Amino acid sequence: MTLVIRWIEDLLALEQEKSISQAAEVRHVTQSAFTRRIQNIENAFGFQILKRYSKNIDFTEAGQILLASSKNIQNQLNATINYLEKNIKNNELNIRFAVSHSLTTQFFPRFINDSLINLEDLKLEIIASNFKQGLGLLKDGSCDLLICYCDQKTLQQLDLSLFVFHKIVKMEILPVTALDNGIPKYSIDQPFPLLAYSKQAYLRNCVDEVIEKNLNYRTLYETDNASDLKELVIQGLGIAWLPKLLIEKEISENKLKIIDNKNYNTSQDVYIIRHKIIISNSINQIWRSITAPKK
Numbered sequence: 001m002t003l004v005i006r007w008i009e010d011l012l013a014l015e016q017e018k019s020i021s022q023a024a025e026v027r028h029v030t031q032s033a034f035t036r037r038i039q040n041i042e043n044a045f046g047f048q049i050l051k052r053y054s055k056n057i058d059f060t061e062a063g064q065i066l067l068a069s070s071k072n073i074q075n076q077l078n079a080t081i082n083y084l085e086k087n088i089k090n091n092e093l094n095i096r097f098a099v100s101h102s103l104t105t106q107f108f109p110r111f112i113n114d115s116l117i118n119l120e121d122l123k124l125e126i127i128a129s130n131f132k133q134g135l136g137l138l139k140d141g142s143c144d145l146l147i148c149y150c151d152q153k154t155l156q157q158l159d160l161s162l163f164v165f166h167k168i169v170k171m172e173i174l175p176v177t178a179l180d181n182g183i184p185k186y187s188i189d190q191p192f193p194l195l196a197y198s199k200q201a202y203l204r205n206c207v208d209e210v211i212e213k214n215l216n217y218r219t220l221y222e223t224d225n226a227s228d229l230k231e232l233v234i235q236g237l238g239i240a241w242l243p244k245l246l247i248e249k250e251i252s253e254n255k256l257k258i259i260d261n262k263n264y265n266t267s268q269d270v271y272i273i274r275h276k277i278i279i280s281n282s283i284n285q286i287w288r289s290i291t292a293p294k295k
Contacts, residue, residue, distance in 0.1 A: 008070040096125040098134035098143040102226030131202040146273040149202045165273040172244040175259040178236040193220040193238030195229045207241045
């Protein structure tokens with residue numbers, strides 16, 4: 001049995017108004033006509049959706065499940081409409097990536113070169129964002145793909161009826177310091193100034209798990225952006241935990257030194273996430289290219 005869109009709207013109106021008469025008014029029908037429509041839903045599915053002996057509008061357990069499904073369908077429909085309104089223009093689609101701040105410079109260009117270089121006529125737009133902002137952009141159709149740091153606990157909180165994800169790589173996050181005449185300026189064995197991620201940045205928790213209650217430091221500066229932290233480390237202002245890919249050049253040029261203590265090294269997985277509602281051949285082509293087994 002198919003759940004008709006009109007039935008979904010009737011159920012949602014009933015749940016919102018908590019009254020058959022008011023729901024009927026919202027749906028622009030008489031109270032008796034609305035009652036018959038609810039009865040038709042029950043007859044079609046073969047179970048009651050309302051408790052008959054309750055003074056208030058009260059859904060049965062089966063009715064609550066049906067209502068939850070109705071809300072989910074409505075959310076997907078709204079997401080589709082938002083996607084169409086925000087993305088379709090002259091029958092063309094630009095591919096918009098929301099990318100975690102510390103992945104926008106070294107990682108993203110290399111990722112595009114390695115994964116998508118063979119795809120023709122790509123028009124890419126990059127939006128730098130933290131995880132929460134990026135997920136919001138993805139939900140309302142303001143971006144097509146989100147590249148971000150993520151862990152299993154966070155992934156389990158995603159609505160899997162709306163999103164699909166794929167792990168790209170495991171990124172090493174390493175403590176680094178500037179060099180002073182070839183000698184590391186700071187050591188984690190002594191009190192040091194910490195150049196930290198702000199509380200909104202995903203890497204904040206990743207680093208805190210390693211250093212809190214283990215090291216003696218004072219927080220000198222906070223930011224979402226790992227590239228900003230890197231420049232401050234180069235200036236000799238403190239120690240920061242940075243993605244290895246972001247500092248390879250500076251390490252080779254002896255501008256930065258990885259602190260040699262593996263007890264305080266950490267890592268974080270990088271994922272790409274998209275909305276399941278995809279009508280663009282270009283996005284589907286990109287997704288297939290990214291998720292295809294490596295030869």
